[in-house]
Amino acid sequence: MLNLPELENFEKITAKNIPTENYISPGHRACQGCAEILALGMVMKVAGPNTIVANATGCMEIVTSPFPQTAWKIPWIHVAFENTSAVASGIEAGIKAMSRKGRYSKELPNIIAVGGDGATADIGIQALSGALERGHNFLYVCLDNEAYMNTGIQRSSSTPYGASTTTSPFGSHSIGQTTWKKDMPAIAAAHNIPYVATANPGFHLDLMNKVKKALTINGPAYLHIYSACPTGWRSKPEKGIEVSKLAVQTKVFPLYEIINGKLTITKKINKPKPVVDYLKTQRRFAHLKEDDIKLIQEGVDEQYSKLLYLEGDTQES
Amino acid sequence: MTKAIGLEVSLAIAEAVKQANVDVVAAYPITPQTHIVEELSVYVANGELDAEYIPVESEHSALSAAVGSSAAGARTYTATAAQGLAFMHEILFITSGLRLPVVMTVANRAMSAPISIWNDHGDIMAERDIGWIQIFAENGQEAYELTIAAFKIAEDRKVLLPICVNVDGFILTHMIEPVTFIDQKKIDDFLPPYSPALTLDPDKPATFGPVGVPEVYIESRKQCEQALLNSKAVVQQVLEDWGKSCGGKYKLVEKNGNDKAKILFITMGSLGETTMTAVKELEESGESAGQVRIRLWRPFPREEFLEAIADADELIVIDRALSPGAHNGPVAQEIKALLFNESKRPKVHNVIAGLGGRDVTVKDFQKMYAMAKADELGPNYLIWGVRSDA
Ligand SMILES: Cc1ncc(C[n+]2csc(CCOP(=O)(O)OP(=O)(O)O)c2C)c(N)n1
Ligand code: SF4
Numbered sequence: 001m002l003n004l005p006e007l008e009n010f011e012k013i014t015a016k017n018i019p020t021e022n023y024i025s026p027g028h029r030a031c032q033g034c035a036e037i038l039a040l041g042m043v044m045k046v047a048g049p050n051t052i053v054a055n056a057t058g059c060m061e062i063v064t065s066p067f068p069q070t071a072w073k074i075p076w077i078h079v080a081f082e083n084t085s086a087v088a089s090g091i092e093a094g095i096k097a098m099s100r101k102g103r104y105s106k107e108l109p110n111i112i113a114v115g116g117d118g119a120t121a122d123i124g125i126q127a128l129s130g131a132l133e134r135g136h137n138f139l140y141v142c143l144d145n146e147a148y149m150n151t152g153i154q155r156s157s158s159t160p161y162g163a164s165t166t167t168s169p170f171g172s173h174s175i176g177q178t179t180w181k182k183d184m185p186a187i188a189a190a191h192n193i194p195y196v197a198t199a200n201p202g203f204h205l206d207l208m209n210k211v212k213k214a215l216t217i218n219g220p221a222y223l224h225i226y227s228a229c230p231t232g233w234r235s236k237p238e239k240g241i242e243v244s245k246l247a248v249q250t251k252v253f254p255l256y257e258i259i260n261g262k263l264t265i266t267k268k269i270n271k272p273k274p275v276v277d278y279l280k281t282q283r284r285f286a287h288l289k290e291d292d293i294k295l296i297q298e299g300v301d302e303q304y305s306k307l308l309y310l311e312g313d314t315q316e317s
Numbered sequence: 318m319t320k321a322i323g324l325e326v327s328l329a330i331a332e333a334v335k336q337a338n339v340d341v342v343a344a345y346p347i348t349p350q351t352h353i354v355e356e357l358s359v360y361v362a363n364g365e366l367d368a369e370y371i372p373v374e375s376e377h378s379a380l381s382a383a384v385g386s387s388a389a390g391a392r393t394y395t396a397t398a399a400q401g402l403a404f405m406h407e408i409l410f411i412t413s414g415l416r417l418p419v420v421m422t423v424a425n426r427a428m429s430a431p432i433s434i435w436n437d438h439g440d441i442m443a444e445r446d447i448g449w450i451q452i453f454a455e456n457g458q459e460a461y462e463l464t465i466a467a468f469k470i471a472e473d474r475k476v477l478l479p480i481c482v483n484v485d486g487f488i489l490t491h492m493i494e495p496v497t498f499i500d501q502k503k504i505d506d507f508l509p510p511y512s513p514a515l516t517l518d519p520d521k522p523a524t525f526g527p528v529g530v531p532e533v534y535i536e537s538r539k540q541c542e543q544a545l546l547n548s549k550a551v552v553q554q555v556l557e558d559w560g561k562s563c564g565g566k567y568k569l570v571e572k573n574g575n576d577k578a579k580i581l582f583i584t585m586g587s588l589g590e591t592t593m594t595a596v597k598e599l600e601e602s603g604e605s606a607g608q609v610r611i612r613l614w615r616p617f618p619r620e621e622f623l624e625a626i627a628d629a630d631e632l633i634v635i636d637r638a639l640s641p642g643a644h645n646g647p648v649a650q651e652i653k654a655l656l657f658n659e660s661k662r663p664k665v666h667n668v669i670a671g672l673g674g675r676d677v678t679v680k681d682f683q684k685m686y687a688m689a690k691a692d693e694l695g696p697n698y699l700i701w702g703v704r705s706d707a
Contacts, residue, residue, distance in 0.1 A: 078526035
């Protein structure tokens with residue numbers, strides 16, 4: 001059960017064979033230093049030309065498609081904010097039926113649904129859950145910039161504790177976001193789908209190999225990608241990759257994959273940097289006091305131990 | 318054409334969808350539509366219909382999946398009613414905006430609150446302005462035949478718009494009626510597989526649903542409206558061809574009763590059948606009564622309608638929906654607006670009848686007629702049958 005046959009002859013992407021072709025053209029309108037578009041570009045490099053993307057409303061949709069221009073070199077569809085998984089379900093089903101009936105004679109394409117954290121963890125969670133449960137063969141990519149950026153930095157259920165956003169502003173009576181980040185990969189994994197992983201553009205080979213695995217496996221796959229957003233996080237545009245790396249090195253955003261229920265941490269952090277190193281790179285956390293930071297450090301440590309536990313626990317069985 | 322068999326109309330609609338050889342059915346149950354998608358699931362389960370059946374988790378996803386599969390080039394069907402239709406609201410606009418020929422049955426049902434599973438047209442009237450072709454069936458045979466014709470209309474390259482076939486909930490959907498099925502061969506000749514102009518094809522990549530900046534939004538909406546207006550000619554042609562090859566005879570607007578009648582009932586949907594009986598009885602007793610049935614609701618067949626009412630002095634427009642605050646039901650509003658610039662304008666009475674499944678009988682129509690003659694229907698609208706003790 002643990003190893004999927006599709007992964008047996010899996011050829012890893014390395015610095016030597018990294019795909020060079022881009023499927024999102026330069027000239028899109030993402031902000032300077034946007035790591036979300038970088039991550040999406042990496043996903044597309046691996047997916048290649050035989051791919052169809054359904055994109056939820058959000059930054060990536062807006063910046064890549066103002067008519068009459070398009071940054072997409074592959075077929076792409078935007079329908080609405082909350083339904084990209086359902087749209088992808090329809091595309092997959094339609095092509096499957098036509099292929100069976102002899103009206104689609106090419107190799108079946110990769111079908112990828114893309115949504116922000118809002119489109120994934122909040123408004124679109126129902127459609128996502130439905131599509132995962134039904135077992136459509138598609139990859140869902142959540143580009144997690146930890147807020148609704150397209151509408152101007154409002155909090156989402158994926159916004160971390162303490163972050164100041166335009167609807168969770170810090171003030172004399174508030175620390176900012178008062179809830180802890182929703183554990184979306186765990187929710188996806190609870191659907192017992194074959195592949196769930198977290199990724200980060202600061203670790204591009206890891207990210208690309210996860211995309212490749214997700215697309216190789218038959219059935220639904222979920223990839224949760226950390227996506228630094230200098231505009232919304234009030235961080236320096238040129239520091240996107242540095243911030244991304246810090247998120248992993250401080251254990252704030254651990255990298256792992258869950259293949260057929262088995263969790264593996266893909267980047268072990270044995271000598272973590274303190275969380276404060278990460279927090280101070282972003283002005284959304286600038287108001288936090290020492291006690292708040294201590295609390296966040298404890299939260300981060302606890303989450304990481306949970307992963308270690310899950311990793312060990314599943315290995316035993 | 319074979320012999321008529323007695324069958325629940327929902328099942329006849331499912332048969333039509335099967336005979337149309339759809340590729341994808343996106344299904345979410347809601348009364349009184351449920352029997353259609355249940356029957357389709359059976360067809361798929363036993364191999365009678367080679368299609369992907371997507372048991373989605375909501376109507377919002379039903380239409381969203383339909384958009385995806387239609388954009389991929391697959392012939393796509395879904396069905397809904399009332400709350401389900403309202404839940405699709407946002408995606409209804411997107412389906413027509415993206416010019417996708419999805420076919421949907423709406424088993425017309427009253428909107429909550431209070432929750433009512435019974436028939437009226439409140440659900441579809443709240444969706445008047447979505448850019449879909451909207452057609453009404455009056456009986457089981459029509460529901461069956463129009464469903465097949467709907468695919469032909471929607472997928473015509475000159476049209477490429479979604480279409481909904483309205484059938485009155487329960488009054489039609491759950492009724493056992495004689496239905497004559499059409500030969501599969503005839504249907505296959507009439508309706509070849511969907512051949513879309515543009516799909517999500519990796520060999521010919523296209524961007525569907527980009528951002529409509531202010532410089533292009535109006536133009537794109539205008540194009541959509543133009544496509545809808547242009548669809549009238551195709552609807553007419555398809556219904557005519559359909560009549561020739563398969564027996565059914567449908568017009569966009571149909572007249573019944575005395576051709577020169579002075580007082581005309583205007584109806585849409587299954588109430589037309591009851592009206593027909595009332596008109597017949599009125600005529601037999603020497604009255605000058607007639608009936609005009611609107612089959613195509615969007616795009617509204619303006620010229621055909623004006624021609625149909627050319628000789629009338631008074632119209633009794635029957636609406637099965639309220640348009641709160643507008644002082645007229647939606648159909649009456651449409652007709653009054655249409656007549657405003659005409660030199661000859663019959664008097665328009667508006668009766669809102671049968672909301673939430675309340676029965677409207679032959680006697681009711683006779684009473685309406687008598688009241689119209691006595692000028693007792695009032696200048697705007699009258700909600701029929703409101704109980705004074707309520
Ligand atoms: C039904 C609906 N509600 C609200 C919106 C407005 N809206 C568009 S994008 C967006 C936020 C997107 O946030 P997220 O999914 O996190 O993506 P990001 O822009 O951050 O990449 C919102 C609220 C909408 N388009 N549709
Ligand atoms: S707001 Fe953030 S996520 Fe959106 S384009 Fe700008 S940097 Fe990227």
